Amino acid sequence: MIGHLTSIAHAATGVVFIAGLSACTSSSDTSPSRDSGGVAKATGAPVQVAGTRIAAPRTTAAGEWQMPAGDYANSRFSDLAQITPANAANLKASWTFSTGVLRGHEGQPLVVNNTMYLVTPYPNVSYAIDLATAGQPLKWKFRPENAQAATGQACCDVVNRGAAYADGKIFYNLLDGHTVAVDAENGTQLWRTRMADLNLGETMTMAPIVVKGKVLVGSSGGEMGVRGWLAAIDAKTGKEVWRGYNTGSDRDVKVGSRFKAFYPQDNGKDLGLTSWPGETWKQGGGAVWGWLSYDPELNLVYYGTSNPGPWNPSVRKGDNKWSCAIMARDADTGELVWAFQVTPYDMWDYDTVNENILVDLPLGGTTRKALVHFDRNGFAYTIDRATGEVLVAKPFVQMNWSTGVDMKTGRPQVVPEKMTAEGKLVKDICPSLEGGKNQQPAAFSPQTGLFYVPTINLCMDFEVRPVTYIPGTPYIGANAPEKKGPGGHGGEFIAWDATTGRKVWGIEEPFPVWGGALATAGGVVFYGTLDGWFKAVDASSGKALWKFKVGSGVVGNPIAYLGPDGKQYIAVYSGIGGDMGLLIAGDVAANLPYDIRERGSTLPDLARWTSWGGMLFVFSL
Amino acid sequence: MRVSEIAFGAICVMAVVAAAPRARQAASAPNAMTDSIRFVAHPEHIPSGFPSHDRPLALRNPLEGNANARKVGAQLYVSYNCIDCHGADGSGAMGPSLADGRWHFGGTSGELFESIYQGRPDGMPAWGGRIANDQIWSLITYIQSLSQGKNVATENFTGRTVERTGH
Numbered sequence: 001m002i003g004h005l006t007s008i009a010h011a012a013t014g015v016v017f018i019a020g021l022s023a024c025t026s027s028s029d030t031s032p033s034r035d036s037g038g039v040a041k042a043t044g045a046p047v048q049v050a051g052t053r054i055a056a057p058r059t060t061a062a063g064e065w066q067m068p069a070g071d072y073a074n075s076r077f078s079d080l081a082q083i084t085p086a087n088a089a090n091l092k093a094s095w096t097f098s099t100g101v102l103r104g105h106e107g108q109p110l111v112v113n114n115t116m117y118l119v120t121p122y123p124n125v126s127y128a129i130d131l132a133t134a135g136q137p138l139k140w141k142f143r144p145e146n147a148q149a150a151t152g153q154a155c156c157d158v159v160n161r162g163a164a165y166a167d168g169k170i171f172y173n174l175l176d177g178h179t180v181a182v183d184a185e186n187g188t189q190l191w192r193t194r195m196a197d198l199n200l201g202e203t204m205t206m207a208p209i210v211v212k213g214k215v216l217v218g219s220s221g222g223e224m225g226v227r228g229w230l231a232a233i234d235a236k237t238g239k240e241v242w243r244g245y246n247t248g249s250d251r252d253v254k255v256g257s258r259f260k261a262f263y264p265q266d267n268g269k270d271l272g273l274t275s276w277p278g279e280t281w282k283q284g285g286g287a288v289w290g291w292l293s294y295d296p297e298l299n300l301v302y303y304g305t306s307n308p309g310p311w312n313p314s315v316r317k318g319d320n321k322w323s324c325a326i327m328a329r330d331a332d333t334g335e336l337v338w339a340f341q342v343t344p345y346d347m348w349d350y351d352t353v354n355e356n357i358l359v360d361l362p363l364g365g366t367t368r369k370a371l372v373h374f375d376r377n378g379f380a381y382t383i384d385r386a387t388g389e390v391l392v393a394k395p396f397v398q399m400n401w402s403t404g405v406d407m408k409t410g411r412p413q414v415v416p417e418k419m420t421a422e423g424k425l426v427k428d429i430c431p432s433l434e435g436g437k438n439q440q441p442a443a444f445s446p447q448t449g450l451f452y453v454p455t456i457n458l459c460m461d462f463e464v465r466p467v468t469y470i471p472g473t474p475y476i477g478a479n480a481p482e483k484k485g486p487g488g489h490g491g492e493f494i495a496w497d498a499t500t501g502r503k504v505w506g507i508e509e510p511f512p513v514w515g516g517a518l519a520t521a522g523g524v525v526f527y528g529t530l531d532g533w534f535k536a537v538d539a540s541s542g543k544a545l546w547k548f549k550v551g552s553g554v555v556g557n558p559i560a561y562l563g564p565d566g567k568q569y570i571a572v573y574s575g576i577g578g579d580m581g582l583l584i585a586g587d588v589a590a591n592l593p594y595d596i597r598e599r600g601s602t603l604p605d606l607a608r609w610t611s612w613g614g615m616l617f618v619f620s621l
Numbered sequence: 622m623r624v625s626e627i628a629f630g631a632i633c634v635m636a637v638v639a640a641a642p643r644a645r646q647a648a649s650a651p652n653a654m655t656d657s658i659r660f661v662a663h664p665e666h667i668p669s670g671f672p673s674h675d676r677p678l679a680l681r682n683p684l685e686g687n688a689n690a691r692k693v694g695a696q697l698y699v700s701y702n703c704i705d706c707h708g709a710d711g712s713g714a715m716g717p718s719l720a721d722g723r724w725h726f727g728g729t730s731g732e733l734f735e736s737i738y739q740g741r742p743d744g745m746p747a748w749g750g751r752i753a754n755d756q757i758w759s760l761i762t763y764i765q766s767l768s769q770g771k772n773v774a775t776e777n778f779t780g781r782t783v784e785r786t787g788h
Contacts, residue, residue, distance in 0.1 A: 152706070152744005155715055223705070465699065472746050474705030474715065583714050587776060594725035595717035596773040608778045 049449035051362030055369065055385075056296050063562025065111045066165045068207035069441060070559065072294040073358040076443035078560035081521040082568035083621060088524050088536045088545035091619050094569060095136055097129065099614040102591050104555050104577015106439060107162035107207060108516070109616065110170070111561035111571075112184065115139060117165065118616060121577065122151055122158035122175045128187060132564040140187030147198060150176035153472065154203045155223040156579035159555075161291075161439070166210035166235060173204035179217050179233055191238030195219070195231060201472055202226050202287075209292045211301060211331045214241055218288020222306035222351065225475030228286035230303055230327070232334060242334035246286035246305045246322045247272045253322065254329070255336050262388040263410045265319070266339055275319040283469050284316065285309035286323040290353025291441060293371075298386055300328045300337055302371060304352035312464045312477030313347035314422035320345055324352045326373060326381075328388065338388040343377050344411060347420040348401060348462065349433035349480070350377040355441045356385075357451065361499050363391055372498045374442055374453050376435025377412065379405055382498045394501030396494065397436035397455050398485055401429050420478070425463040432460035432482040434512065434580065441557055442496075443517035443525065448539050450504055451496040452525045454513035457485040458602065482584065482602040490603060493517070493527055495542060505542035511603055514580045516557030518570070528554025528572055530580065531609035534617065550574035552613025553588070553606075555581055567620050575614040588612055680731035684758045685765075694763025697756055701748070711767040716745065722768035733761045 056072040062079055069076050083091065099105070103121035110117040116129040116136075123146045128139040151158050154175060163172035169190060170182045177196030182189055195217055196202035201224025208217045214232040222228070231243040244254040253272045261267050268274070273281055287306040294301050308316055308323035324343040329336055342352045354374055361370045361382065371385035378399035382392035393405035401418040405411065420426050434456050442453040460482045467477025484490050491512040495504040515528035519539060528534045530553040536546040553576030563569050576588055586600035587607040599607055684690035698704055698711075706716035717725060725743075726736050737757050740747030748757065 148742050149744050152716060152741075152746075468700065468702070470702055470746075473702040475702070476705045479709055586712070592717070592725075594721075594723045595713060596721040596723055597713045597718050598720075598773070599776075607776070 048446045049362075051360065051367045052446045052449045053360040054444065054446055055358035055360060056294065063111075063568075065109070065559045065561050067110070067209055068108065068162045068164060069291060069293075069355065072209065072211075072296065074291055074293045074355045074441065075357060075359065076441060076516065076518050076557065077445055078518065078520045080560045080562060080568040083520060083524050083536070083570070084522040085524060085538045085543070085545055087621060090621050091536060091546050091548070091570070092621075093548065094618045094620040096618065097127075097136065097616040099125070099127070099575070099616065101125065101614045102589070102612040103575065103614070104157040104159045104581050105573035105575030105614055106159040106555050106557075106578050107573070108557040108559050109571055109573075110163055110165050111559070112165045114564045115184070116561075116571070117163055117170055117184070119160050119163045119172050120614065121160055121575075122146065122154075124160055124172070124174045126163065126170060126172065126182060126187075128184070142182050142187045142189065144174055144178070144180055144189065144192070146174045146178075147176035150174075150198055150203050153198055153201050153224065154205065154220065155474070157577040157582040159205050159578050161205060162207035164208045164210050164215070169235065171208050171210060171215045171235065173206060173208060173217055175203050175205065177202055177204050177219065179204070179208065179215060179238075181215070181235065181238060193233055193238040193240065195233070195240070196221075199472055200224070200226055201475075206289045207291065209294060210235055211294050214331070216292055216301060218303065220287050220289035222285040222287040222289070222309055223474050223476055224472070225283035225285070225309045225469050226287055227282055227284060228288050228305055228323075230288050230301070230329065230334070244329055244334045244336060245272070246288070246325070246327070247276070247281040247284045249273055253336055254334050258330070259336050259338065261338050261340065262384075262390075263340070265344075265409060265411070266321075266341060266388075271319075271321045275321040277315075277317055280316045283309050283475060284320060284323060286325075288353065290351075290439060291355035293356045293358050294331060295358050295369075295385060298369075299331050300385070301331045302326065302328050302356040302358070302385065304342075304354060304356065304373070306351040306353050307346050307349045310467050310469075310475045310477040311349050311480075312422055312467050313345065313420060314464065315467075315477070318345060324350060326352060326356060326371070326383070326388070328385070340383065340388040340390070340410060342373075342375050342381065348377070348429060350375065350435060352376065354435075354437055354439070357442065357444050358385055359444055359446075359498075361449075363499050370498065372444070372451060374437045374451075374455075374496075376431070376438065377402070378431045378436035379412065380453075380496060380498065380501060382501070392498065392501040395436075396453060396496055396503065397431055397457060397492075398487075399430050399436065420462045420464050422464045422466065425461060427461045428459055429462055430459040430485050431456060432458035433462075433480050434458055434482065434584075438514065438579065440514050440555070441516040443519040445519035445525070445539055447521065447523065448495070449497065449499070450539070451498055452517040452519055452527070452539070453494050453496050454491065454515060454517055454527055455494055456491050456512040456514075457487065457489055458482045458512060459485045484602070490530075493537070495539075507537065507542055507544070511606060512580055514578060515554040515572070518558035518560060520560055522568075526558040526570055526572070528556070528558065528574070530554070530576060530585070530603075530606060532574065532576075534558075534572055534574075534619075548617075548619065550617050551615050552576050553581055553610040563620070570619045572617055573615070574617055576610050576612060680734050682730035682734075682758050682761055684755070684762045685730065687762055690759040690762040691766050693756075694759035694761070697760050698763055701752065703760070711764065719764050720767040720771065721773045722771050723773070730761055730765075733764065734758070737761070
């Protein structure tokens with residue numbers, strides 16, 4: 001039993017959602033409940049909610065997918081509208097491709113010039129698939145040099161979250177800390193630059209974006225005592241142009257005269273040093289392993305930073321800036337323009353690396369340039385992306401560690417009994433360290449004005465223990481066994497109104513929803529589940545439209561593209577893994593005779609529904 | 622439970638940690654090569670992780686079955702951060718399971734010693750020269766106890782309550 005829970009999310013909306021089991025039946029009365037307020041009621045009609053706009057909508061050819069989230073705004077919205085709630089039931093598997101690698105397939109393919117580009121988990125092989133020829137033959141495959149030692153330095157499986165395309169080149173990161181550029185035509189490696197230090201526990205798993213000729217990358221390693229950064233590489237030469245650290249002096253963090261945080265506590269000299277005891281900032285984490293966004297009008301790059309290191313909070317008393325923060329940097333110079341620390345002095349492993357979705361939203365009678373962020377800590381933030389001011393902050397999942405965000409300071413109000421410290425065992429903290437949401441990105445549709453968010457319903461006990469920093473080994477200092485949260489479901493796929501901070505509908509899932517979302521102009525939203533279902537639901541109502549059981553659990557993100565035959569296709573990886581699939585699921589692997597895992601207590605039945613895989617599935621009408 | 626009670630004893634580990642050579646200091650001590658020659662005649666010719674079947678296999682664990690060594694090993698398992706790679710009960714996390722009785726590089730005492738001493742190419746650090754040899758033997762005594770009596774060959778799902786799926 002889990003005690004002391006406050007079902008804030010449910011209480012706030014006043015709506016009850018019991019869609020989980022029944023959503024797969026076709027009768028309309030079992031559709032997810034729907035809030036009446038604030039949202040366009042039209043189903044599938046290509047109208048835009050007034051005052052709503054995707055910032056930086058894609059400028060590339062319709063039906064292509066050139067960057068990780070489809071556009072700089074991270075909307076994961078496709079203009080394609082052939083698949084609608086009326087015909088989605090006719091979707092069928094069109095073709096598939098085995099990547100040859102059996103690890104967590106987070107991330108997504110790209111589609112450019114009738115060619116699909118894939119990057120596998122370690123060893124990070126990339127493929128170019130010819131979509132214009134029957135049978136989808138390869139144009140090339142590229143097998144980079146990639147140190148095997150990296151597989152033992154990556155905390156949470158050997159995932160890769162995808163590549164970015166620009167100017168005839170494919171850019172992506174290797175687990176061992178290199179960034180590579182590959183000729184999109186012939187697969188030739190153009191450059192390979194060492195960006196991260198494997199010996200210090202730095203690996204690279206995130207997907208870059210390319211902004212004005214610069215490739216932007218960051219590193220993983222918040223569990224290894226790294227010091228996080230974001231760097232820009234010249235796309236032509238592979239030379240590093242700038243690097244901004246997330247901890248340390250103002251000079252290293254690139255805090256200068258332009259810096260102005262919205263909240264007083266986020267302004268001051270050398271906060272990246274003074275908010276840490278001694279030299280703990282050197283192993284303070286703040287890694288950049290999530291998603292990047294870019295607003296061309298403000299010329300700002302947005303990203304979130306990871307948890308502080310180690311998890312043991314007693315050895316790093318202070319706000320620990322800039323861990324668990326949203327950062328806005330000038331895309332040309334790397335200067336920090338504003339920052340907002342979402343969870344100061346994190347003591348629950350609530351990284352802030354989740355995507356920042358850039359949209360204009362109608363708020364308080366005007367249109368605001370907003371940034372919407374669903375944090376691990378369980379709050380959904382609607383923030384002014386020019387200033388960092390928090391406009392809305394509401395729980396989007398069940399939580400009990402905080403009673404709410406203080407709108408004067410932007411800081412969460414922490415429940416004292418849920419504070420962790422050395423020598424303490426704190427029971428029943430919700431959400432768990434996996435967060436209310438993790439790396440699986442949400443999508444936004446300007447037609448409904450709604451965000452489609454894959455969420456997690458887990459809680460944890462948290463016991464802090466002493467820890468010594470030993471380079472190249474984990475720097476954690478806590479045990480945190482997890483269990484399903486109140487209600488007994490592992491996750492929920494929700495539609496969220498970021499102007500009011502309310503859940504509009506939700507589909508309960510038995511397991512955490514660890515795959516990302518795709519919204520389409522046809523009014524259909526897609527997502528996959530850990531137990532291997534790939535689903536289409538109505539963007540307006542959440543009504544189940546179609547599902548298909550793929551070969552392995554889905555932890556990747558669907559994309560939509562227009563084939564050379566003029567048809568709309570939906571593509572998604574199947575291949576369970578990542579933190580949830582590898583560490584939490586336990587017994588899902590069968591290819592390592594020397595590594596047989598028992599079923600984990602958190603998701604004891606998952607192994608019955610899925611095993612490791614590595615397949616691309618492509619669907620069409 | 623994947624997370625065992627080991628960590629509850631972690632606080633009393635501090636005494637052991639204090640007595641053990643400090644890992645950071647020891648890391649800079651340049652005796653790793655000279656030490657390793659005791660086990661590998663020409664280490665410069667052996668790539669990290671290459672199984673050298675002749676020599677180390679003969680090594681016997683002087684602390685085999687020693688209950689106190691097992692206890693010390695369990696404490697070292699936490700203080701040297703083994704726990705965060707291999708899991709709180711050795712059932713695997715970033716690194717492979719040590720509790721399944723299956724071994725990538727061999728499960729004899731000598732092979733386990735080699736794995737810990739010189740590291741393995743998939744990310745296992747080399748601890749030789751960084752920690753004392755008797756500590757390695759204590760760790761091995763503990764690690765070998767984790768899989769005792771376990772049979773992981775069959776996972777039978779029938780006859781059990783089936784939890785919901787997304788269907």
